[in-house]
Amino acid sequence: MxxxxxxxxxxxxxxxxxxxxxxxxxxxxxxxxxxxxxxxxxxxxxxxxxxxSLLSEVDTKRCSGPIRLRDNTEEESDLSNACWARSARIDDYVIVSGSVSKAGLGSYVVWNCTVETLNGGSFKIRRRYSEFDRLRNNLVKTFPHAGAALPEIPPKSLVHRFQPKFLEKRKIGLAHFLNCVLLNPEFTGSPVVKEFLFG
Structure with a gap:
């Protein structure tokens, strides 16, 4: 200067x-x-x-009034009423055997999930990977503008699908996905999610 x-x-x-x-x-x-x-x-x-610099000057005469704040956590807020889940976790998994004669053919994994609610209760659900996949696809169709808010679910693998290391990584990814869905007020009140949880 x-x-x-x-x-x-x-x-x-x-x-x-x-x-x-x-x-x-x-x-x-x-x-x-x-x-x-x-x-x-x-x-x-x-x-x-x-x-x-003319850019640093502020014209205070053009301000129309005070800034108004709105609290969306009030009881009458539709978004706050839609939130009912506190968290979700995947406790463990069970490999359900298919045909004994054909090495693993028809076998699949069932994920045991626990959903905790805001009122202190909880409930358990059992879902297959294909049901998580269907849930994500249905949410993308129902909420096309919110696709970025949905994390990808872990990828499929025909070779490693029953190996413990692969299943542990998948467990973490599915739990993250489920939490992102259930803690989003736009998703959690939708018929798509209710069908996944209670259908």
Whole structure:
């Protein structure tokens, strides 16, 4: 910033005078030496004085009134009434065997889930991966604008589908998905979610 006496302010608040000798010791001889080149302020500091910006001025006469705050947590709020779940977790899983003669053919995994409600109660549901997949697809169709709020469910794998490490990762991903759905007031009151939970 250009000052009336020709000096400029540095970024750390010191005043720099382009014609003044340097106070820094010379690295080669360890003594004090005048700077060979004068210290010059950048051009944008030299041409503008502080306060010249029109963008920093605020027109307070155009304000129409006070800012109004609205509390959406009141009892009459539709969104707060739609929220009824506190959390969801997947406790464990059970591998249901299919045909014994054909190595794993027809076998599937059932996920044991617990949903805790805001009033302190809880209930258990048992769902297959395909039901979580159907829930997500139905929510995307029902709420096309809210697809970004829905996390992806863990991917399928024909090779690793019954391995404990794979199932533990899937358990974490499905629990995250279920919490995102049940804790979103727009989703949790929908018929799609009610069908998944109580159907």
């Amino acid at each position: 250009e000052e009336p006496n020709g000096s400029a302010s540095s970024h750390d608040g010191r005043w720099l005078n382009p014609a003044a000798p340097s106070d820094k010791p010379d690295a080669e001889d360890g003594g004090m030496k005048e700077s060979d080149a004068p210290l010059v302020s950048p051009p944008y500091w030299q041409t503008r004085a502080r306060g010249d």
